[in-house]
Amino acid sequence: MSQDNAHAEHYHPTWKEYKWVALILFLITVVEVWVYYIPELVASKAFVPGLLIMSAVKFAIVVMYYMHLKYDHKLFRSLFVGPLLVAILTLLGLLFLFSKIAIRLSGGG
Amino acid sequence: MSASADAAHGHHYTTTGLDNRKIAIWAFIGSECMLFASLISTYLIYKGKSIVGPFPHTPWTDPSSGKVFPAILNIPVTSASTFVLLMSSLAMVLALSAVENRGKPLPPGAGAWDKALTSSKLWLWMTCLLGAGFLAFQAYEFTSFVHEGLTIRRNLFGSSFFTLTGFHGAHVTAGVIWLGSLLAIDYKRGLQPSDALAVDLAALYWHFVDVVWIAIFTLLYLIPG
Numbered sequence: 001m002s003q004d005n006a007h008a009e010h011y012h013p014t015w016k017e018y019k020w021v022a023l024i025l026f027l028i029t030v031v032e033v034w035v036y037y038i039p040e041l042v043a044s045k046a047f048v049p050g051l052l053i054m055s056a057v058k059f060a061i062v063v064m065y066y067m068h069l070k071y072d073h074k075l076f077r078s079l080f081v082g083p084l085l086v087a088i089l090t091l092l093g094l095l096f097l098f099s100k101i102a103i104r105l106s107g108g109g
Numbered sequence: 110m111s112a113s114a115d116a117a118h119g120h121h122y123t124t125t126g127l128d129n130r131k132i133a134i135w136a137f138i139g140s141e142c143m144l145f146a147s148l149i150s151t152y153l154i155y156k157g158k159s160i161v162g163p164f165p166h167t168p169w170t171d172p173s174s175g176k177v178f179p180a181i182l183n184i185p186v187t188s189a190s191t192f193v194l195l196m197s198s199l200a201m202v203l204a205l206s207a208v209e210n211r212g213k214p215l216p217p218g219a220g221a222w223d224k225a226l227t228s229s230k231l232w233l234w235m236t237c238l239l240g241a242g243f244l245a246f247q248a249y250e251f252t253s254f255v256h257e258g259l260t261i262r263r264n265l266f267g268s269s270f271f272t273l274t275g276f277h278g279a280h281v282t283a284g285v286i287w288l289g290s291l292l293a294i295d296y297k298r299g300l301q302p303s304d305a306l307a308v309d310l311a312a313l314y315w316h317f318v319d320v321v322w323i324a325i326f327t328l329l330y331l332i333p334g
Contacts, residue, residue, distance in 0.1 A: 012206065015226055022199040029195065033188045036331050048332055055327035059320050066198050066316045073127055076135045083139030087146030094150040 012068050021065045028054050134310045138317045141280075145321050148276055149328060152269040157334040159264035163257060166333040181259055182330055183250065190246035191326050194281075197239035198319045201288075204232035205312045209305045229300050229308075233292045236315065240285040247278045270329065277325060280318050287311045 013021070032054050035041045064070040069077055095101045123129050162169025163178040170177050207229040215223055225231060251271070254260075261271040291311055294300060300308060 012209065013202075015203065015206065018199060018202050018206075022195070025195050026192065029188070029191060032327065032331055033184065036184060042333065051327050051331055055323055058323045062198060062316055062320045062323065066202050066319075067313055073125075075125060075127060075132065079132065079135040079139050080142070084142045087142040090143070091146045091150045091153075095153060098154045100153055100156070 012071065013065055017065065021061055025058055025061060028058050128306060130306065130310060134313050138313065141317060141321075145273075145276070145324070148269075148273040149324065152273050152329060155265040155269045159266045161264050163254075163259045163263075163266075164334070165266055165270070165329075178258060181254060181257055183253070184330060186246060186250060187326065187330050190243050190250075191322065193239050193242045193246065194319055194322050197236050197243065198316050200232045200235035200239060201312045201315045204229050204236055205305065205308050207232055208300045208308045209302055211300070211302055230292065230295050233288055233295060237285055237288045237292060240281055240288065240315075244278060244281055244285070247274065247281075251275075273325065273329070277318070277321055280321070284311070284315050284318050287314065 032051060035047065035050065041047055063080070069080060092101070123132065125132070162171070163181040165182045166180050168177060168179050203226060207227050210227065211229070215227070251274075254267075259267045259270075261267050288311055291300065291308060294304070
């Protein structure tokens with residue numbers, strides 16, 4: 001029963017899907033590098049969040065399709081996403097602690 | 110299939126019904142997330158705190174000698190190495206797919222490309238070569254940085270940069286060795302669908318190395334200090 005469960009979770013994408021995934025990853029990387037060379041975009045407030053979002057999308061695509069976590073057992077998802085969240089929160093906590101990022105409250109005294 | 114029969118076939122199922130080696134690799138990858146988060150945190154905390162240059166995104170003039178150090182990061186070269194690593198991930202999934210589908214008949218009218226897709230040796234070679242190519246780019250980058258005056262002891266940027274990218278390079282090196290061992294097995298006796306899990310474990314590690322680089326490329330190279 002349990003082995004059947006394991007085999008049922010064994011779907012992997014096909015070459016055609018992999019091809020599209022690679023193309024999307026390539027295009028996002030091209031956009032990331034392209035915006036780096038546009039001084040107006042680098043100076044804008046959307047530059048850093050935009051790059052972080054594009055990077056997060058690439059990260060998620062690789063994890064979901066190439067690492068086939070989208071199709072895999074939820075235990076594997078927990079084993080990856082749990083520590084990843086701890087890692088991200090630790091990173092953010094350290095950046096707050098060392099004043100690299102801050103929450104600005106408006107209207108305060 | 111009984112537990113003893115599974116063991117005879119090399120399966121290691123746990124009470125969850127999942128192979129313990131796959132659980133182990135995901136737990137390992139989870140722990141690696143925290144390792145790289147600590148290294149990235151260190152880099153970000155030290156970012157902009159270097160007293161002397163060279164700096165990553167801006168030129169610096171040495172007040173004692175008057176020598177001008179240009180911004181040291183070479184984005185075109187690193188973009189090329191990023192592309193190489195992304196393509197290695199594509200080659201890796203095709204290697205795994207070739208092993209899983211070994212022995213299956215090709216569809217009628219299959220061309221040379223369809224035949225190439227069934228060659229695990231070809232895609233394992235591609236992955237190894239692209240991984241080695243990435244390491245060559247890194248060796249070039251490290252060498253040029255040292256020639257331009259940035260060493261691991263020069264400033265906080267140098268210390269955190271070489272530590273983070275060096276750790277990542279060491280992981281890529283381990284991945285290339287792992288893939289090389291799979292390639293050796295493939296030449297010796299041919300990887301069969303029953304070996305798919307062994308290839309899958311290497312593939313998961315390889316893709317993890319890729320996603321770490323995705324984060325590093327954005328946080329270190331593209332976001333100015």
